[in-house]
Amino acid sequence: MKGLKKTLSLNRKNSNGADGTKKDKSGSSVAAPPPPPNNAKPSATGAAPQRNAGSAPAPKAGGDASPPNIVVSSDPVHEQSTNPRTPDRAEPPRNTALNRLRAGPKDTIPIVGKPPRKQRSSRFVVTERVEIQRLPSFNETPIPDRASLFVAKLHQCRVLFDFNDASSELTGKQIKAQTLHEMLEYITSQRGVITEHIYPEVVNMFASNLFRSIPPPVNPTGDAFDPEEDEPVLELAWPHLQIVYEFFLRFIENGDFNIAIAKRYIDQTFVLNLLELFDSEDPRERDFLKTTLHRIYGKFLNLRAFIRRSINNVFFQFVYETEKHNGIAELLEILGSIINGFALPLKDEHKIFLTRVLLPLHKVKSLSLYHPQLAYCVVQFLEKDPLLAEDVLLGLLKFWPKVNSPKEVMYLNEVEEILDVTDPVEFQKIQVPLFQQLSRCINSQHFQVAERALLYWNNEYVVNLMSYNLSTVLPIVFPPLYNNSRSHWNRTIHGMVYNALKLFMEINAEMFDECMQSFKERQIKEQQDAVDRYDAWQRMREKAVKNVNGKLPANYHEVEHPPPPAPIPVDDNDILDLTLELNAATIDDVQADYLDDQGMERVPMADPGMDATYDVGNPDNQPSSPGGPQSPHVRRKSVLPVDPTVLRDLQAHRSLDDLGYPAANGRASYGEFS
Structure with missing residues (x-):
């Protein structure tokens, strides 16, 4: 066998030239495919061949040269088999992902090794490697030469560096960061440094560093990207980008900034490129983008209408096409300040924006990522x-979720905020469909939905609106309140229902008794209708059996249906009993042992057999010792893995409020511009 391998190796060497760079990779008597290039990584577990990059080692004369131990396999990492004729991939894996999941804890997500790295949030195209030289500082330069030095530094900062390799070009990265800091301090502390020929240089430097393509947020392995669960991919080049953003903001806010000159360079194309960056996964960059676009909207009056239309187009594409965008919350924050500055009366354009743009944003499944900004x-x-309340509430009822309980809770939160600013006259227009929906929420078996709907009775203004329209509201909400007072599974809901019924009884006891009587009569009528339907069906069946021409199928098997219960007559004792219960019971009567600090009912954990239990009395919610006193288990979420690098970078981010930028949260309003 060794002689055959040697002969094949010599033939391959002679056929490919004297340098012998190509080698035989055969591990058996059958020739194998050509080897990978020399820079291919060796096997992680197999023996790495010792050879030079230029040529293969020549066999010794008069002796048998042992062939190199090379494993031919397309798999990047594998264990070398003990049998050289049996390929490794024929053996079943010893520890698959499924086995690790089965062996891991039941209520945690296992973290095995290093998590897969997702693609970075942007794509910088670095065509060639450029070495930059450190330029003199402004303090070391005479005043007449500082303008040309400023331009030279702006040109120097247009050079991009590849941050995928943290150890490459360290000197150039440090020089660029230092240069950006020098220019930031220069335009902040000096006056008269922004001249006409500086504007294109600053805009070009800003565009060169920031405008790039944002790839779709997709995981390379596993499930699709979930913005609510997955960690964001932070921008690797952020040490440079942050200073560029700060420099551009100082440039716009400088006292020497001339809007007439800047209009030539900060145009509609610039705004569109800026809006594309809002899809970045890095929340730090979106924070700076929000403030940057906010400043441009405030200073460039000619771009205001275009910015609003462009943001609308982003929303349209998000709602009706992709349903994936990372910067919806930041764009809504900008719009919140814009809406606050609208002149009265509102234009039809703005009303259309409300009904056709903002309201459809409620139907996207990722509403939780931007709902506070949207509600604002x-x-x-x-x-x-206030006359828009009818259109808004009817629009929300149109998009009301059917099976998404967390989303339904968000709708209930927003409706309560809307009712707080609704006039009593407008409330009368929407009270019937609104409380019909609230009745369905009270009947929900999801206790958080029912609880959030019942919290409306804790709002003094909403209760006043109900009391003024009690003849319309009470007949709608009384049936679900009465049913849940008897049959709901959650004890907290029982107490809240009793409070709501007691409140209605205190407002108007006579109308409350009438609703109770009407509800009982309606129940009796429904039971009587069921009995009548059963009797009619039995009469029809008897006629069919007596029909001489009729014939039942051969495989017909009759199933006996018991008759419905007979209607129960109305008894005044039911009303009296409910009244006594309401006078004696409130939400405070719910046993405190069944509730946690937030008023939620304690339920057993998914795995009550775990070694560590959670002490409810511990304010830090730390696990108590297994041998300690047994405390009731409380509901808790699964433990999600957290990347410490991402968490550290996000905590180290300096908010724009800390940098001294006023109204960085987008709440400053601007006057309406026609």
């Missing part, structure tokens, strides 16, 4: 024009 924008419209 809607409430701002209603504070400007």
Whole structure:
């Protein structure tokens, strides 16, 4: 066998030239495919061949040269088999991902090794490696030469570096960061440094560093990207990008900034490129983008209408096409300040924006990522024009979720905020469909939905609206309140229902008794209708059996259906019993042992047999010792893995509020511009 391997190796060497760079990779008597290039990584577990990159080692004369131990396999990592004729991939894996999941804890997500790295959030195209030289500082340069030095530094900062390799070009990265800091301090502390020929240089430097393509947020392995669960991919080049953003903001806010000159360079194309960056996964960059676009909207009056239309187009694409975008919350924050500055009366353009853009944003499944900002924008419209309450509430009822309980809770939160700014006259227009939906929420078996709907009775203004329209509201909500007072599985809901019924009884006891009587009569009528339907079906069946021409199928098997129960007559004792219960019971009567600090009912954990238990009395919610006193288990979420690098970078991010930028949260309003 060794002689055959040697002969094949010599023939391959002679046929490919004297340098002998190509080698035989055969591990058996059959020739194998050509080897991978020399820079291919060796096997992680197999023996790495010792050879030079230029040529193969020549066999010794007069002796048998042992062939190199090379494993031919397409798999990057494998264990070398003890049998050279049996390929490794024929053996079943010893520890698969499924086995690791089965062997791991039941209520945690296992972290095996290093998690797969997702693709970075942006794509910088570095065509060639450029070495930059450190330029003199502004303090070391005479005043007449500082303008040309400023331009030279701007040109120097247009050079991009590849941050995928943290150890490459360290000197150039440090020089660029230092240069950006020098220019930031220069335009902040000096006056008269922003001249006409500086504007294109600053805009070009900003565009060169920031405008790039944002790839779709997709995991390379596993499930699709979930913005609510997956950690964001932080921008690797952020040490440079942050200073560029700060420099551009100082440039716009400088006292020497001339809007007439800047209009030539900060145009519609610039705004569109800026809006594309809002899809970045890095929340730090979106924070700076929000403030940057906010400043541009405030200073460039000619771009205001275009910015609003462009943001609308982003929303349209998000709602009706992709349903994936990372910067919806930041864009809504900008719109919140814009809406706050709308002039009265509102234009038809703005009303159309409310009904056709903001309201459809409620139907996206990722509503939780931007719902607080969206609700703020809607409430701002209603504070400007209370007559829009009917359109808004009917629009919300149109998009009301059917099976998504967390989303339904968000809708209930927003509706309560809307009712707080709704006039009593407008409330009368929507009270019937609104409380019909609230009745369905009270009947929900999801206790958080029912609880959130019942919290409306803790809002003094909403209770006043109910009391003024009690003849319309009480007949709608009484049936679900009465049913849940008897049959709901959650004890907290029982107490809240009793409070709501007691409140209605205190407002108008006579109307409460009438609703109770009407509800009982309606129940009796429904039971009587069921009996009548059963009797009619039995009469029809008897006629069919007596029909001489009729014939039943051969495989017909009759199933006996018991008759429905007979109607129960109305008894005044039921009303009296409920009244006594309401006078004696409130939510405070719910046993405290069954509730946690947030008022939620304690339930057993998914795995009560775990060694560590959670002490409810411990404010830090630390696991108590297994041998300690047994405390009731409380509901808790699964333990999600957290990347410490991402967490550290996000905590180290300096918010724009800390940098001294006023109204960085997007709440400053601008006057309406026609």
